[in-house]
Amino acid sequence: MLLDAGHEVVVLDDLRTGHRVAIAPEAVHVEASLHDVARVLTPEAGFDAVLHFAALIAAGESMTRPELYWHTNTVGSLALIDAVRAARVPKLIFSSTAAVYGDPTEVPIPETAVKAPTNTYGATKLAVDMALTSEAVAHGLAAVSLRYFNVAGAHLDGDVALGERHDPESHLIPIALEVAAGVREKLQLFGDDYPTPDGTCVRDYIHVADLARAHLLALDAATGGQHRIYNLGNGNGFSNRQVADVVREVTGRPVPVEVAPRRDGDPAELVASSALARAELGWVPRKPTLHDMVADAWAFYQAHRLARP
Structure with missing residues (x-):
C-alpha cells in the first residue's frame, strides 16, 4: 500500500519470525x-517516516520468557526512537496492542480506559507507548500508536497471497483452519469458565487490509509534538467457540474442539471502541465481518499449502 501510494520503502527485518516472500x-x-x-x-x-511493526507477540510465551520480550519489544523500540531522533525523522507510527488494557473495566474499550496489562507482552508495548508520549513532548516527534485488536484475514491480489505463517502457529483462526484441513487433530480452547456468554474468551477481530489502511491514514494525521493513540477493531466481540463455528461454516469441514486449562495473562473480553479512529482518521473497516476474514484466511491457507514443495 505504501508503494502504491508513491512512497519509497525500506524494510528492516531480521526474518527471525518473518518471511522474505512477504516483502x-x-x-x-x-x-x-x-x-x-x-x-x-x-x-x-x-x-520522512518510520512505521514500527517489529515485536514478539505471543502473550503466553511472554509470561515464561519475559526477558526476551523486554529486550526485543522495549529495548529494541528505545533504540529505534533514539535513531529516529538522531536522524531527525519527523513521524513514527507504532504497532501497539489491546493487551495494554488487561482485563478492561469497560467494554467496548475507549483509548481512555485504564491501562493494566495482565501479561508481559502488553506491559512491554505500554512502556513504548509511554516513551513515545515523552518523545513527542520533549522533542516534537509526530507519533501515532495504533492499538491492534485481533488481526485476521489475508491479502489476496492476483498471484500475491500473504497471510499468517507463524512457526509455531499461535493464533486462533489459522490454528482452526489447520484443524479443518486435517493438519491438526483438534482445536484447543484455553478455558471455558470465563465470565462470557459461552465461557470462552471474547475477542474483537480486524481484517489485515483494514489495519494496513489505517497506517496510511495515520501517516497523514500525525502532528508534530503530539502522540495520538487509536484503537483499531470492529467493535464486535466473538467468542472462541463462535470463531470455531464460523470456520466450520466457511470451510464446510468439522472442527473438533477440546477445552484446555486457561493460559496465564488471557483477559476474558477485549472489544474495541474505534470511534476515535473513525472520527479523526476517517477510518472505516471495509471487511468488517468475521466471515470475510475467515474466508480470506482460508483462501490464503489453501494457496499456501498448494505452493509449498
Missing part, C-alpha cells in the same frame, strides 16, 4: 536487528 520486490530489504537500526536510519538517508 514486496520493489522495496529495499535490510536484514538486520531492530537494535542495529541506527546503521540504516541515518541523517543522510533522508527518511
